[in-house]
Amino acid sequence: MGSKLTKRAEDYSKWYNELVLKADLAENSGVRGMMVIKPYGYAIWEKMQAELDRMFKETGHENAYFPLLIPKSYFSKEASHVDGFAKECAVVTHYRLKNDEEGKGIVVDEKAKLEEELIIRPTSETIIWDSYRKWIQSYRDLPLLINQWANVMRWEMRTRLFLRTAEFLWQEGHTAHETKNEAIEETRKMQEVYADFAESFMAMPVIKGTKTESERFAGALDTYTIEAMMQDGRALQAGTSHFLGQNFAKAFDVKYTTREGRQDYVWATSWGVSTRLMGALVMSHSDDFGLVLPPKLAPIQVAIVPIYKSEEQLQKINERVEVITKDLRAKGITVKYDNRTTHKPGWKFAEYELKGVPLRIAMGPRDLENNTAELARRDTLQKEILSQDNLIGRVEGLLEEIQTALFQKALDFRNNLITEVDSFDEFKQVLETKGGFVSAHWDGTAETEEKIKSLTKATIRCIPNDAVEEEGVCVLTGNKSSKRVLFAKAY
Structure with missing residues (x-):
């Protein structure tokens, strides 16, 4: 089977890269930043996909498919959304190639320029909400609960197989509701579905919580997340569910006739997990001899x-x-x-x-x-x-x-890597010597959050759903705080 793996304790990153390659999960392709998922790796993804698809359908969702290419003008309709993805978009400008007249091979036909550029989807909210405008007329059409299995592209410069690639596979749910409360309930329900899948099938314990404003999905009013802890003491965001309010409904004019006969905008959610879960699976359980797979997902x-x-x-x-x-x-x-x-x-x-x-x-x-x-x-x-x-x-x-046993081992490991601190010196020491989640008070400002990130490279992974109210002071500024949040260095 070739040479032995680098030990995790020696070089965790190198161990991970070697394991993904030697276990025949994936490899780099001829396109920079994009991977080939090999049959054994894809078989694991298919098991994940099958269980998630079953769980989605049991909660009333249906699958559909929407175009890969999105008109550029669609992105400009929701300002915060385009700001969040603008730097990651791949753009299609022409629709034809031709032989070079000087015999230098194939070139782009300059006469075949598109009237409007098309964006390879980094996510599908815009193209989907353009369709929903035609599908939704009345409260009788709601709720609309749609999921899509697809590939997306986000132009990444620093890539790592499964964890961060320019193209990846995922599912994205997009739902429309009559009321704000129904949409929030849907957002939370899908967070629970993701947590159930992670723990019951991946044997990977997760912490459920909400993201801070600066860490939310572009265009969301709230982002609910599940956060996992890898064996090297770094956190990994394993799935997110977003309450979008009426932002996309207003941007794409998706109105419905209410039960009282008036016109109103629908309330929206979106949620997704990706092949990043493959990386999480590898890093949660595997050892110096190779992969360790939970039986429920083993091909x-x-x-x-x-x-x-x-x-x-x-x-x-x-x-x-x-x-x-x-x-x-x-x-x-x-x-x-x-x-x-x-x-x-x-x-x-x-x-x-x-x-x-x-x-x-x-x-x-x-x-x-x-x-x-x-x-x-x-x-x-x-x-x-x-x-x-x-x-x-x-x-x-x-x-x-x-x-x-795999779940319990991972849970014990994760729990041992949750450390409460009350001073910034403690905060830095834990990050440098122990790693894991650091539970600390935060004053609630984006400025403090950014300052801590710049000083330590740790981000607020989430405000836990079960965080208790307690009087305290911010670990950095000393300003008042009402609850602890979880910081960590993350993938």
Whole structure:
């Protein structure tokens, strides 16, 4: 399987980059800042997508698709929105190429200039709200609960596979409501959906909260977030849900006839998660040997490797494994039987360890004689020999146990990295020596927030939903404060 990974303690960033490449999750493409998601990586994304899509539909949402290209004029209709994305937009100006008359290859046909430039979507609010203007006439058309699975482009200069790329995959929900309260309820509901997914499927604990004004989504009145903690003590924003008020409805003239017969603007939300979750999954659980995947998102939950010296032995193992595989799949467990003759068992063990397969079963001639199998779990690297009669039930139980254990380990780690401080000296010391979330009072001003960021590179990750009211003073200015917020250095 090639050279060993750099250890996390030596160089966490290098470890991450090597792991993404060696585990066959993704690689850099021929286009700067854009990645190729390889089949194994995409299989994990498909599992994420399937669970999220199910959760969205269970909460009443439907999928649709909107254009990749957005007229430039649409962006100018909502001022704060365009300010937020202007520096990240890729612009299409021409629609045709031609052969160079001097034989220098293909050039842009200068006669094929578009009358209006088109923006490759950095997000889809503008093009979607242009459609909603035609779809919404009356309160009977509300609520409108739409989700889109798509790719977007935000021109990034400093990229890292999955965490920050110029093009990435995501889903974006866009909803319209009769009342402000309904829209806020929707925004909070989707934050809960994201948190449930992160914790129940990714085994990644998150803190739910709201963003400060300077950290909100461009055009939002409130942004609700889920924040996770990676193993290097840096935070990662894992999903956001935005209350947009009536800003986009007014910008695109989306009115409806109320129950009382008057005209009013609808209330809006948007929410999304992206392939950044892949990076979060890698960094939440993996170790110096490779990926560690929670069973609920592992493309292969159980890998079975035969150990044999002759074709006759292999044939007997094949026959036994066929029964085991059928029984496991009947339980909804994904199994790969790796009886390739091109690689030795030790190579296969290393491959499945690197790729984070939760359970590995090894079976040889002695196991056939004794009716046993060797079972190895990826998260703890523990092995056990057990009777084949108990194998199916043990596999089922262990997959559940691993899922729970990964969450608990990550939760304990995260909780140990939440530190309350009351002075700026403490604040700086914790960031430099311990990392993680720093719980501190803040005076509520953007100036103080920016000053702390410039001095420490730490940002306010969120104002936790469960933050309690308590009298205090700002960690930097000494001005009055009513609650603590969470600061951290972040991806």
